Amino acid sequence: xxxxxxxxxxxxxxxxxxxxxxxxxxxxxxxxxxxxxxxxxxxxxxxxxxxxxxxxxxxxxxxxxxxxxxxxxxxxxxxxxxxxxxxx
Numbered sequence: 001x002x003x004x005x006x007x008x009x010x011x012x013x014x015x016x017x018x019x020x021x022x023x024x025x026x027x028x029x030x031x032x033x034x035x036x037x038x039x040x041x042x043x044x045x046x047x048x049x050x051x052x053x054x055x056x057x058x059x060x061x062x063x064x065x066x067x068x069x070x071x072x073x074x075x076x077x078x079x080x081x082x083x084x085x086x087x088x
Contacts, residue, residue, distance in 0.1 A: 005035075005037050006037060010039070013037060013038070013039050014039050014041055014042060014045065017032065017035070017038045017039065017042045018042050018045045018046070018049075020032055021033060021042065021046070022049075
């Protein structure tokens, strides 16, 4: 495998390592992140992806709150949840 990775051009190494790390389990992520051929820019790619994911989650939460679909589904104007299970 190291020969195959080394055969990639510099332009292909960055997306390769980024995608590979995104799919890896935590233990393997650490091993991949310390690979000798891994470009340092991959760290920035992960930071950018994390920021984008956080922005998307915040926007989705904002839209859900505005449309009355908060954490607990639909709510009344007073914020009382309409579709939560009863505790009887």
